[in-house]
Structures are given as structure tokens and as C-alpha cells.
Amino acid sequence: xxxxxxxxxxxxxxxxxxxxxxxxxxxxxxxxxxxxxxxLQPVMTLLLFGLALSxxxxxxxxxVLDQSQTSASRRFVEAVQSTxxxxxxxxxxxxxxxxxxxKRGHAVAVVIIPPEFRRAMARDRAEVQTLLDGTDPxxxxxxxxxxxxxxxxxxxxxxxxxxIPLAPLELRQGFLFNPRLRDREFFLAALAGILLTNLCxxxxxxGIVGERESGTYEHMLSSPTTPIEIVLGKxxxxxxxxxAVLLLAVVSAGLCFDVWPRGSWLALVLVxxxxxxxxxxxxxxxxxxxxxxAQAVFISVFFILPSFVLSGSMIPFQLMPPGIREIGYLLPLxxxxxxxxxxxxxxxxxxxxxxxxxxxxxxxGIMLLLIRWLMKPRLA
Amino acid sequence: MNGQRVLTLMRREARATLRxxxxxxxxxxxxxxxxxxxxxxxxxxxxxxxxxxxxxxQTPSSRRLLADIExxxxxxxxxxxxxxAIERALVGGQISAAVIxxxxxxxxxxxxxxxxxxxxxxxxxxAETTTAGNAEAFLRGMIGASIASLTARGGAPQPGAxxxxxxxxxxxxxxxxxxxxxxxxxxxxxGFVLTFLTTLITAVSIVNERxxxxxxxxxxxxxxxxxIFLGKVLPLGGVFAVDVGxxxxxxxxxxxxxxxGSIPFFIAVSSFYVLTSLALGLVISATSSSPxxxxxxxxxxxxxxxxxxGFAFPIRNMPLPVQWVAEIFPATHYIRVSRAIYLRGxxxxxxxxxxxxxxxxxxxxxxxxxxxxEARA
Numbered sequence: 001x002x003x004x005x006x007x008x009x010x011x012x013x014x015x016x017x018x019x020x021x022x023x024x025x026x027x028x029x030x031x032x033x034x035x036x037x038x039x040l041q042p043v044m045t046l047l048l049f050g051l052a053l054s055x056x057x058x059x060x061x062x063x064v065l066d067q068s069q070t071s072a073s074r075r076f077v078e079a080v081q082s083t084x085x086x087x088x089x090x091x092x093x094x095x096x097x098x099x100x101x102x103k104r105g106h107a108v109a110v111v112i113i114p115p116e117f118r119r120a121m122a123r124d125r126a127e128v129q130t131l132l133d134g135t136d137p138x139x140x141x142x143x144x145x146x147x148x149x150x151x152x153x154x155x156x157x158x159x160x161x162x163x164i165p166l167a168p169l170e171l172r173q174g175f176l177f178n179p180r181l182r183d184r185e186f187f188l189a190a191l192a193g194i195l196l197t198n199l200c201x202x203x204x205x206x207g208i209v210g211e212r213e214s215g216t217y218e219h220m221l222s223s224p225t226t227p228i229e230i231v232l233g234k235x236x237x238x239x240x241x242x243x244a245v246l247l248l249a250v251v252s253a254g255l256c257f258d259v260w261p262r263g264s265w266l267a268l269v270l271v272x273x274x275x276x277x278x279x280x281x282x283x284x285x286x287x288x289x290x291x292x293x294a295q296a297v298f299i300s301v302f303f304i305l306p307s308f309v310l311s312g313s314m315i316p317f318q319l320m321p322p323g324i325r326e327i328g329y330l331l332p333l334x335x336x337x338x339x340x341x342x343x344x345x346x347x348x349x350x351x352x353x354x355x356x357x358x359x360x361x362x363x364x365g366i367m368l369l370l371i372r373w374l375m376k377p378r379l380a
Numbered sequence: 381m382n383g384q385r386v387l388t389l390m391r392r393e394a395r396a397t398l399r400x401x402x403x404x405x406x407x408x409x410x411x412x413x414x415x416x417x418x419x420x421x422x423x424x425x426x427x428x429x430x431x432x433x434x435x436x437x438q439t440p441s442s443r444r445l446l447a448d449i450e451x452x453x454x455x456x457x458x459x460x461x462x463x464x465a466i467e468r469a470l471v472g473g474q475i476s477a478a479v480i481x482x483x484x485x486x487x488x489x490x491x492x493x494x495x496x497x498x499x500x501x502x503x504x505x506x507a508e509t510t511t512a513g514n515a516e517a518f519l520r521g522m523i524g525a526s527i528a529s530l531t532a533r534g535g536a537p538q539p540g541a542x543x544x545x546x547x548x549x550x551x552x553x554x555x556x557x558x559x560x561x562x563x564x565x566x567x568x569x570x571g572f573v574l575t576f577l578t579t580l581i582t583a584v585s586i587v588n589e590r591x592x593x594x595x596x597x598x599x600x601x602x603x604x605x606x607x608i609f610l611g612k613v614l615p616l617g618g619v620f621a622v623d624v625g626x627x628x629x630x631x632x633x634x635x636x637x638x639x640x641g642s643i644p645f646f647i648a649v650s651s652f653y654v655l656t657s658l659a660l661g662l663v664i665s666a667t668s669s670s671p672x673x674x675x676x677x678x679x680x681x682x683x684x685x686x687x688x689x690g691f692a693f694p695i696r697n698m699p700l701p702v703q704w705v706a707e708i709f710p711a712t713h714y715i716r717v718s719r720a721i722y723l724r725g726x727x728x729x730x731x732x733x734x735x736x737x738x739x740x741x742x743x744x745x746x747x748x749x750x751x752x753x754e755a756r757a
Binding site: 034037040041044045048051052053054055056057058059060061076099102103104105121126127128129130131132133134135136137138139140141142144145146147148149150151152153154156174175176177178179181182183185186189198202206210291292293294295297298301302305306309310314315316318319320321322324338341342345346347348352 | 402406409410413414417418420421422426428429467470471472473476501502503504505506507508509510511512513514516517518520521524525547548549550551552553554555556557558559560561563564576580584588670671672675676679680683684687688692693694696697698699702716719720723724726730
């Protein structure tokens with residue numbers, strides 16, 4: 001068979017890809033470290049996301065300087081305590097003691113109830129002061145909000161019958177999709193995206209540079225396969241593994257933490273394909289530009305970690321400053337986590353994730369062209 | 381132990397590290413990128429969040445409430461004609477929260493106290509938990525205050541003459557009054573970089589040396605394992621100490637986050653912590669047969685180390701058993717110290733317990749690293 005015939009027709013294109021895929025899959029089967037990583041990482045990440053990490057304040061240490069020492073002031077302290085976010089309050093004797101606790105990080109908030117607290121209630125001027133440790137701004141803002149809310153809903157008429165009753169307002173609020181506002185749901189909805197980024201990049205970034213180091217890449221080039229067939233063939237087994245990891249991530253999050261996709265499973269499977277291909281192509285790209293396999297892993301690791309943050313998988317991207325927020329749109333993980341949150345948490349169907357779906361295909365197309373262009377000179 | 385031999389080994393190691401442009405590039409680029417990425421991404425505010433609004437009441441009081449929300453300038457308000465449009469926008473993630481004023485709002489406000497309460501509905505996109513939590517802390521207080529001024533004595537809107545309802549809480553934020561997330565994350569980023577990058581570079585460079593046989597060549601020289609260990613660790617530690625200085629400068633100049641405490645003290649503590657990470661890198665390199673394996677092992681150990689260390693998520697929010705686990709990570713203690721120096725300006729005396737923990741962990745890990753080198757010899 002002539003070389004021209006072997007590279008020409010679509011049938012040969014596919015069978016060449018198949019041959020490379022078979023070779024890649026059998027090499028992978030013997031890589032114990034790789035297989036261990038594929039199975040260890042999901043378990044570890046699942047436990048971290050499901051059990052450990054949370055932005056919701058809990059066990060908040062706080063202190064009270066109660067200069068009023070009345071039943072009203074004690075009721076206020078109890079009302080703060082009963083929100084459930086706080087530890088038992090530390091009683092302090094002076095303002096400076098409160099500041100010292102904050103400075104040492106032993107308290108996040110110090111509530112100061114002034115001596116005239118009870119009398120001021122009767123005149124509708126009741127006020128408490130809160131000192132917050134602003135070093136961790138997310139916690140400080142939340143804790144401050146919780147205490148303000150206790151104040152706003154505090155029934156002053158029980159201690160001061162002459163005071164004006166609370167406004168007859170009912171603020172009915174609800175958290176859609178996640179009524180108890182658990183961070184677990186937020187993280188687990190992005191679990192597949194995080195695992196697949198890790199898997200696709202760390203696996204393929206070694207692929208081509210590793211073959212080049214061991215000389216097997218030249219073997220393949222001398223065979224009647226084109227570079228793009230080699231790339232696609234090398235990617236095929238990873239696509240299969242990726243779908244297995246997707247299934248593992250979704251089912252284990254469902255079984256362990258009861259976070260099942262509320263939307264269409266089909267849509268989830270459909271958007272995963274361009275995402276996996278896009279992430280794999282980044283790995284191949286890294287592999288073509290690195291000179292040694294050590295360099296390739298370095299580059300991919302330091303691409304993976306910021307992309308977890310910038311994509312909004314770990315931290316909501318809506319809160320990032322403009323400029324930084326937009327950088328994330330260059331990452332396939334941004335589009336994928338947007339799509340998977342819509343499907344898993346908000347119960348969306350395929351039509352709701354069409355834009356992310358197309359964006360990831362465009363990304364993959366561009367990467368493929370780039371890789372083809374980069375690999376050409378080595379062939380000539 | 382022979383001082384001259386250690387010095388020679390150190391010179392060799394420093395030259396070998398700095399000769400490779402790729403390693404030097406990583407040493408500069410990774411800390412910078414980490415500072416920029418992490419320093420700007422965490423935020424307590426709600427600025428720019430899109431707030432869906434549906435006013436079914438269309439009365440002066442409902443318009444005043446909405447005008448109050450819009451005038452605040454934190455949210456980007458967007459009007460919707462009906463409730464189902466709001467729900468669709470929440471599913472699509474186009475809005476982060478929504479305020480719905482039912483038709484009965486004005487009537488209920490004007491009714492005598494004790495009858496039906498005026499109702500306002502607030503919906504949050506709970507899928508983005510942090511965003512929803514921030515929005516809640518903000519919106520509830522704001523709506524409460526606005527309604528209070530609307531229902532001033534007698535029920536009729538009386539601008540200006542609004543007495544506060546309930547108990548007014550006057551908050552003051554110490555140490556970081558603008559609730560800027562940058563210093564907090566910058567101080568944590570040191571923990572991330574010094575835990576991860578140092579371990580990785582050490583592990584990979586030593587595995588590479590093993591593969592090339594240069595490490596075995598060192599071991600057959602008269603140098604003892606302790607000398608080789610010091611000859612490796614001290615120059616790498618020195619390189620990373622320079623890196624710490626670079627990061628302090630970059631964070632200060634680019635992001636305006638200078639430590640409140642003493643800079644030499646911070647660099648001294650960080651340099652010691654680097655040695656701990658280097659030791660971990662040595663242990664990993666002793667058990668890996670290829671650079672790729674070393675990287676995978678580093679990633680597997682460092683990710684939980686960094687995640688559980690309080691870098692992005694406060695440890696006190698974790699369940700108690702996880703908190704105990706977090707306490708046995710050196711990274712946890714280093715990040716605590718780094719934040720104490722950066723944000724609260726604490727000195728060595730106040731930090732004594734944490735420093736002691738770092739010292740114990742550091743010596744322990746270095747001991748293990750030394751043993752692992754001997755075992756391979």
C-alpha cells in the first residue's frame with residue numbers, strides 16, 4: 001500500500017486514529033501511577049468538597065462587653081447566640097480587652113452594649129456597637145450582617161412597652177436551588193469539571209513530549225500516520241476515561257451527599273464532550289511546546305490551579321473584579337462549570353447550555369488548528 | 381561533618397538550580413501569577429451583582445423601596461415584567477438575586493399594626509452559595525431599613541423623620557475597614573506558593589538527578605548524607621528566601637499589600653517554613669521513579685494540604701474532626717503566622733505557640749527526609 005493511499009481517504013483517517021488509540025490504551029493500562037491518580041483524586045476531592053470546605057461562617061468566636069447588665073441586654077446576646085453561627089460568647093470587662101481579643105484573632109466580633117441600652121429602647125434609640133475583625137472580609141461581612149439582622153428584628157416592646165413595635169414587615173426570602181445554602185452543593189456541582197481538567201491535562205501533557213524523549217514519537221511519524229491522526233488517536237482513550245470519571249463524580253456525589261443532577265443527564269453528557277476535547281487539547285499544546293516531560297508537568301500544574309479559581313469552580317466568578325472576571329472566559333472550565341451548575345443545581349435542559357456548548361467547540365477547534373500549525377515544522 | 385564539603389556542595393547546587401532558565405522562570409512567574417490570581421479573586425461585596433426586580437404593586441411606597449435599593453449603587457438592578465421571567469433568569473444564571481413586591485404591599489403597609497404584614501419576597505440564586513450569602517447579608521438589612529423609614533409612626537411614608545426600629549447595630553471594622561480581600565489572600569498566597577512550588581521544584585530536580593545518575597555520584601563521594609542533605613537544602617532554601625522577598629515586593633508595589641508587621645521577621649519565618657516544604661519534596665523524590673510520578677505525588681499531597689490549611693476557606697467552618705486534621709499540617713500554622721504578621725502586625729512574642737509548632741514540624745520532616753535519603757543510598 002502506498003503512503004499516499006494510506007493517508008488519503010476518510011476510512012484510513014479513522015483506522016489510523018483507531019490504531020494509535022489502541023496503542024495508547026494498552027500503554028496506559030500498564031501505568032500504575034496513572035491509574036492510581038485517576039481513582040485517588042476523585043475520592044479525595046469528593047471528601048474535601050463534601051465534608052471539609054465551606055465559606056459559611058461557623059463556630060465564630062465572639063465577645064460581649066455588656067455595660068447595660070439588664071434582662072434586655074442578656075436577651076440580645078441570646079438572640080445573637082441562637083442564630084447558630086457563634087460559639088458561646090466571652091464576657092469582657094473593657095473596650096481594650098475586646099480590641100486585644102480581635103488583634104490576637106481570638107474573636108471575630110465584639111459586641112458592645114452601652115449602659116443606657118434599656119433606657120434608650122423606650123426612646124427608640126437603642127443601639128449596640130459591633131467591632132469586627134476585617135482581616136477575613138468574607139467572614140467579617142457575613143458576621144456583621146447576622147448581628148445587624150438580630151438588631152433589626154429585635155422585639156423592643158418586651159423590655160420597653162412604650163417603644164414603637166417593629167414594622168409589620170414580613171421579608172420572605174428563599175434560596176432557590178439550594179435552600180440551606182450549603183457550600184457542598186456549590187463545590188460538588190463543579191466536581192466533574194475539576195477532576196476532568198486535572199485528568200485531561202496531566203495525562204496528555206506528558207504524551208507527546210514523553211514519546212519524543214523515548215524516541216517512539218519518531219517511530220510513529222515514520223509510519224503512514226499524519227500528526228493530527230496521532231493527536232486524535234492519542235486523545236481517544238482519554239475521552240473514554242473522562243466519561244467514566246464523569247459518571248463516577250456524578251454518581252458518587254449523588255450517593256454520598258445526595259447531590260443528583262436536577263436537569264437533563266443527556267445535556268450533561270453532551271456538554272462534557274467538547275469540554276474534555278478542549279482540555280485534552282490544552283494538554284497536547286503544552287506537550288508540544290515543552291522540551292522535557294518535567295517542564296510539561298510543571299506548566300500543566302500551574303495552568304490547572306489558577307484555572308480552578310479563575311473559572312469560578314471554587315470561588316464564584318460573579319464576585320471577581322472586572323478584567324479578572326473576563327479572563328476566565330478563555331478557559332473551557334469556565335464554560336463547563338457554568339453549564340454543569342445550570343444542569344446539576346438549577347435543573348436546566350440542553351437549550352439553556354447551548355452557548356457554553358458552542359463556546360467549548362470553538363475553543364477545541366482553535367486549539368486543534370494551533371497544534372497542527374505547531375507540529376508541522378517537525379514533519380518537514 | 382565537614383564545613384568545606386558542605387560549602388562546595390551548596391555552590392554546586394545553587395549553580396545547577398540557577399543555570400536552568402526554566403526553573404528560574406518558574407520561580408519568578410508562579411509566585412507573581414499566584415499573587416495576581418488569588419489576590420483579586422475573593423470578595424465580600426456584592427458590587428456589580430445583577431438584581432432582578434419585579435414590582436407588582438406599582439405604588440409610591442413600592443417605588444420608594446426600589447429607589448432606595450437602586451440608589452445604593454451596589455447592585456445592578458434589572459426590571460422584569462413578571463415572576464416567571466425572573467425564575468427563568470435565575471436558572472440561566474443571569475441574575476444573582478431578585479426582589480419581588482407583591483400587589484398587596486402598599487395596602488398592608490398602610491393598614492393598622494396587627495393586621496396583615498407587608499410582604500417583600502427576596503429570591504437568591506443558591507447555586508452560587510458565596511454570592512448568595514453576601515447578597516443576603518446585604519439585602520436584608522437594606523430592605524429592613526428602607527421599610528422602617530416607610531412605615532414611620534402611623535404607617536404613612538414620612539421621609540427624614542424615621543426612628544430606627546428594633547436595635548440599631550453600628551458596626552466598625554478593624555484592621556481592614558474597606559473589607560478589601562487582597563491583603564488576606566496575599567498573606568495566604570505565601571502559604572500556597574511556599575507549600576506547593578518549593579515541594580514541586582525540589583522533588584522534580586532530585587528525581588531528575590537520580591535519573592541522570594548525578595545523585596548517586598554524590599553519594600559515593602566522601603560526603604555524608606547529612607552533608608549532602610544540607611548541601612541541597614540550604615542553597616534551595618536561600619533561592620526561595622530571595623523568592624519570598626520578591627513576592628513581598630511584588631505584593632506591595634503592584635497590589636499595595638505591605639505587611640503590617642516586621643518584614644525581616646516575616647522573611648525569616650518564611651525561609652524556615654521553606655525548609656519544611658523542601659524536606660517534604662525530598663521525601664516525595666525518594667519514593668518516585670520519574671519526574672511525572674513526583675509531580676503527581678506532590679499534587680496529591682499538596683492539594684489537601686493547601687485546601688485544609690485555611691488558605692481559601694476558614695478552618696473554623698469545617699467540621700471538628702477535619703479541624704483536627706488541619707492542625708497537623710505545617711501549612712496551617714504557617715498561613716496563620718503569615719496572616720498575623722501581614723494583617724495584624726503581630727511580632728514573635730505573640731506568635732510563640734505557632735512558631736513552636738512550625739519548628740517542631742520542620743525538624744520532624746527534615747529528620748524524615750534525611751532518613752529517606754539514607755535509605756535510598
